[in-house]
Amino acid sequence: MPVLTVGTTEIPYTLRRSQKARSARITVTPEAVEVVVPEAASDSEITELLHRRREWLVEQTRHMADRIAATPKVFRFASGAKVPYRGRLMRLTVEPSDGTLVEVSFRNGFIIRCPRSIPETSRDTLIETALRLWLRKRLREDVMAIVRQHGEPNGLKPRRVEIKDQKHLWGSCGQDRVVNLNWHLIFAPKAVLEYAVVHELCHLRHRTHDRAFWGLVGSILPDWEAKKAWLEQNEHFLTLQRVEPNL
Known part of the structure; x- marks a missing residue:
């Protein structure tokens, strides 16, 4: 599984190429981070996408971690x-x-x-x-x-x-x-x-x-x-x- 590193934060994610996708999208859930890109997307375009959204990804993954910690157990x-x-x-x-x-x-x-x-x-x-x-x-x-x-x-x-x-x-x-x-x-x-x-x-x-x-x-x-x-x-x-x- 690929990992995005932002400072000291490591964010594992799954990458999926889709014939139906017209543009890239990133979904963050308590279980996983999924990056979906058009089938023809190049590696450099994917890297640029992750770099552009890196602060948002850090914020979202921390938010999800907080939610998991607050879940009744x-x-x-x-x-x-x-x-x-x-x-x-x-x-x-x-x-x-x-x-x-x-x-x-x-x-x-x-x-x-x-x-x-x-x-x-x-x-x-x-x-x-x-x-x-x-x-x-x-x-x-x-x-x-x-x-x-x-x-x-x-x-x-x-x-x-x-x-x-x-x-x-x-x-x-x-x-x-x-x-x-x-x-x-x-x-x-x-x-x-x-x-x-x-x-x-x-x-x-x-x-x-x-x-x-x-x-x-x-x-x-x-x-x-x-x-x-x-x-x-x-x-x-x-x-x-x-x-x-x-x-």
Whole structure:
């Protein structure tokens, strides 16, 4: 993998030549830096591009590193751990049970009833799986309530709503009138989820982000700009990341 060196900072990146690309572009995500150039781009043109954007690249990679450091992390799914939910970090309480399945409920925090028969080595994985399923189900319930509240009265009725694990999208709306929403939106405040759902519903009428589209969004949610800004500024918070503790 090539590396761009700026002072003492080293930035690994992937280089991809594309027949479809009309101009060069650089994408920085928490996972990687990708440089896409037209197939005919010369090595000197690529070097000049990286040199021209070097300060921006340093700033962006540092920003991404800060976001990763601020991401909520769970080392063990045990009592006292905190999990993001609707814009807040909520405490986890794990209680033993005589049942056969991990049960999840919520009362000012997550209550996990975990069968005593589950081996210690499997407990974290099974609790995490049950919690993720519970969160996805709760998100679907929230989304459908928002569709009923804002979509149907405005003639914005999707053919179907799908809850997905999308890597770089909060939502999408296809020509087939199917609305897709990222399940990680369950970690955002309900008002921000409301904006994300309304945004996709409005694409049922307006395919592009033109003035008519934003006018429709504003007619439903007059304060949409503040909610959109929260989503952009707090993207790093909207995840459930399990990490292995250093031993």
